[in-house]
Amino acid sequence: xxxxxxxxxxxxxxxxxxxxxxxxxxxxxxxxxxxxxxxxxxxxxxxxxxxxxxxxxxxxxxxxxxxxxxxxxxxxxxxxxxxxxxxxxxxxxxxxxxxxxxxxxxxxxxxxxxxxxxxxxxxxxxxxxxxxxxxxxxxxxxxxxxxxxxxxxxxxxxxxxxxxxxxxxxxxxxxxxxxxxxxxxxxxxxxxxxxxxxxxxxxxxxxxxxx
Numbered sequence: 001x002x003x004x005x006x007x008x009x010x011x012x013x014x015x016x017x018x019x020x021x022x023x024x025x026x027x028x029x030x031x032x033x034x035x036x037x038x039x040x041x042x043x044x045x046x047x048x049x050x051x052x053x054x055x056x057x058x059x060x061x062x063x064x065x066x067x068x069x070x071x072x073x074x075x076x077x078x079x080x081x082x083x084x085x086x087x088x089x090x091x092x093x094x095x096x097x098x099x100x101x102x103x104x105x106x107x108x109x110x111x112x113x114x115x116x117x118x119x120x121x122x123x124x125x126x127x128x129x130x131x132x133x134x135x136x137x138x139x140x141x142x143x144x145x146x147x148x149x150x151x152x153x154x155x156x157x158x159x160x161x162x163x164x165x166x167x168x169x170x171x172x173x174x175x176x177x178x179x180x181x182x183x184x185x186x187x188x189x190x191x192x193x194x195x196x197x198x199x200x201x202x203x204x205x206x207x208x209x210x211x
Contacts, residue, residue, distance in 0.1 A: 047129050048173065054094055054130040055169045058138030060192050062086055063162040064199035066141050070155045071203025076145045079154075083142040087135055095131035099123045140165045159196070166192040 062083050069079045102123040107114045144157035170188030171181040 047126070050098060050126050050129045051133045052169065052173055054091075054133035055137035056166070056188055056191070057094060058087070058091065058134035058136070059140060059162055059165055059169070060195045061090055062138040063141040063158065063192065063196050066145075066155065066158050066162075067196040068199040068203035070151070071200040071205075072207040076151055076154060079145050080142060083138075083145070087138045087142075091131050091134040091138065094134055095127040098130045099127035102126050137165060137169060162192060162196070163189060
């Protein structure tokens with residue numbers, strides 16, 4: 001009966017059904033892709049503040065340590081010791097501070113609707129993003145000091161890596177903020193350069209005063 005039905009059906013009708021089915025496939029894929037994109041852009045906007053602040057602080061504070069030690073003309077071992085101490089302590093401090101700050105803010109907003117367990121999970125996710133962003137970005141200025149290189153070479157490489165990372169992190173904000181990439185990148189780069197220069201001068205001043 002199936003073959004009889006197919007034989008008796010108009011050819012144009014069968015082709016129309018086939019074309020409609022074939023056209024629906026790319027439409028379905030396009031719809032799924034748009035839903036996927038909207039969901040992940042929304043997620044990015046949700047965490048972008050944590051990522052930008054933590055990555056920015058991680059790079060700047062760690063590079064400030066590198067610049068300060070270089071200005072004071074101390075050994076590369078001091079750079080690594082102080083740098084990793086900064087990653088551990090300051091990164092944890094930022095994550096915990098973000099966790100407590102978000103819980104407090106949500107408690108004030110929700111009042112009697114505040115649910116401890118749900119809001120704790122929400123705050124933990126933000127804290128984890130903060131810590132990972134801080135540690136990942138803050139490690140970059142320390143990478144040249146993990147190799148047996150002359151101090152001046154390690155410092156120059158650290159400056160270059162820190163500058164590229166700062167500009168990149170700033171530019172990535174445009175994924176969700178829709179602002180010009182070069183402007184966002186330059187903003188973070190200038191702030192990092194100012195902090196590094198200040199730390200270098202402070203280290204040099206202490207070294208010159210003590211000696």
